[in-house]
Amino acid sequence: MPSLTRRISPWFLLILGVTLLGGVLAAAAVPTRSGVLATSGIFVLVLGGWVVSLCLHEYGHAVTAYRGGDTSVAAKGYLTLDVRRYADPGLSLVLPLIILLIGGLPLPGGAVWINQWALRSRARRSAVSLAGPAANLALGIVLIITVAAFPGMPLPVAAGLSALAYFQIIAFVLNMLPVPGLDGWGALEPYLSAPARRLGERVRPWAPFVLLALLLFVPGVSALFFAATQLLFGAAGGDQELFRLGYSAMFFWRNL
Numbered sequence: 001m002p003s004l005t006r007r008i009s010p011w012f013l014l015i016l017g018v019t020l021l022g023g024v025l026a027a028a029a030v031p032t033r034s035g036v037l038a039t040s041g042i043f044v045l046v047l048g049g050w051v052v053s054l055c056l057h058e059y060g061h062a063v064t065a066y067r068g069g070d071t072s073v074a075a076k077g078y079l080t081l082d083v084r085r086y087a088d089p090g091l092s093l094v095l096p097l098i099i100l101l102i103g104g105l106p107l108p109g110g111a112v113w114i115n116q117w118a119l120r121s122r123a124r125r126s127a128v129s130l131a132g133p134a135a136n137l138a139l140g141i142v143l144i145i146t147v148a149a150f151p152g153m154p155l156p157v158a159a160g161l162s163a164l165a166y167f168q169i170i171a172f173v174l175n176m177l178p179v180p181g182l183d184g185w186g187a188l189e190p191y192l193s194a195p196a197r198r199l200g201e202r203v204r205p206w207a208p209f210v211l212l213a214l215l216l217f218v219p220g221v222s223a224l225f226f227a228a229t230q231l232l233f234g235a236a237g238g239d240q241e242l243f244r245l246g247y248s249a250m251f252f253w254r255n256l
Contacts, residue, residue, distance in 0.1 A: 009082030012055055019048030026156035042160035042249040047097075049164040050106055051083060053139055053171070058086040060135035061128055062112045068124035070115045078112045086112060104226075104251065105174065105215060106167040122190035129186030133175040140168030144238045155242075156249070162239055163246025169233045173225075179211050180204040 026041030062078035077085040096107040119125045143165035147158050176184040180200040189197055214221045234240055248254075 007080050009080045009084075011083055012052075012081040015048055015051050015055070015083065019045060019052055022046070022048055022160065023157050026160050027154040029156050030154045038156040039249045039252050042156055042163070042246055043252070045157070045160040046164045046167070046246065046250050047100075049160075050100065050167060053106075053136060053164075053168060055081045055083050055086065056135045056139060057132040057171070057175075058112050060131035061114065064124075064128045064131035065112070065114045065119065068118075068128060069120045070118040072115050072118065073112065076113070099212070099216075100167075101251070102216075104170075104247075105212070106171045107174070107212070125190045126187045129183045129189075133172045133183050136168045136171040136175065140165045140172065140233075141236055143168065144233075144236055147239060147242065148237060155245070158239075159242045159246035159249060161246070162242035163250050165238055166229070166233050166243045166247065169236065169238070170229045173229050173232065177211065179207050181208040182211075 022041050022044030024041070026038055026045055029038035029041055058078065059081055062073040066073050066079060073079060099105050099107050114128055116125055119128065143161050147153070147161050175182055178184045178188055181204045185200060189200060215225055216222065230240070233243065
């Protein structure tokens with residue numbers, strides 16, 4: 001790749017720095033025995049890490065498209081990990097952030113515009129859709145392994161990383177659902193019949209919102225979804241107790 005495509009945006013480094021600051025605050029809470037400091041650190045760590053994962057998710061789409069034939073993604077700045085390139089301030093950051101804080105669902109908040117006609121094959125188009133969720137899954141597994149590999153890390157840090165890992169598992173499962181507008185549908189779409197693709201185009205604008213409403217407001221559906229994601233988190237080696245500590249700190253106002 002040209003050097004331009006490998007340049008990392010200062011905005012991404014800033015977000016990464018904020019995430020690391022959250023980890024430092026969480027670690028500093030141990031000697032001071034400050035519950036407020038631990039909660040604040042976990043909150044910053046998880047939120048900052050979620051924005052980092054959003055960049056990695058969209059970068060996964062973009063770099064796979066670039067390698068598949070759509071070189072326009074480089075000119076659009078998608079390969080610089082610049083969150084501003086992926087995001088509309090309202091729909092891509094604020095709304096997903098609100099949904100995350102209210103319902104615990106880490107929605108895919110960004111978007112990259114891919115020239116599907118430039119991709120060399122149906123398999124390439126499918127791979128572009130799969131690359132984003134794969135980035136979430138890979139990050140989740142890396143975080144799980146990191147927590148397991150360093151059992152002596154401060155408890156608030158381990159709890160925050162575990163909660164962040166769990167959110168990556170949720171994002172992976174959510175994105176892989178075969179719903180028009182989500183990556184799971186995008187991976188299947190190149191192989192569907194023309195009528196099925198036309199139907200998907202018609203329902204794409206509102207189908208994700210119907211799914212979101214089901215997950216947020218229908219208890220049976222949400223319980224099943226979260227049970228499945230927790231099962232997958234545990235199967236990947238995630239520590240359920242640490243995740244619950246981090247999750248509780250992340251949503252501290254629910255315990256007030």
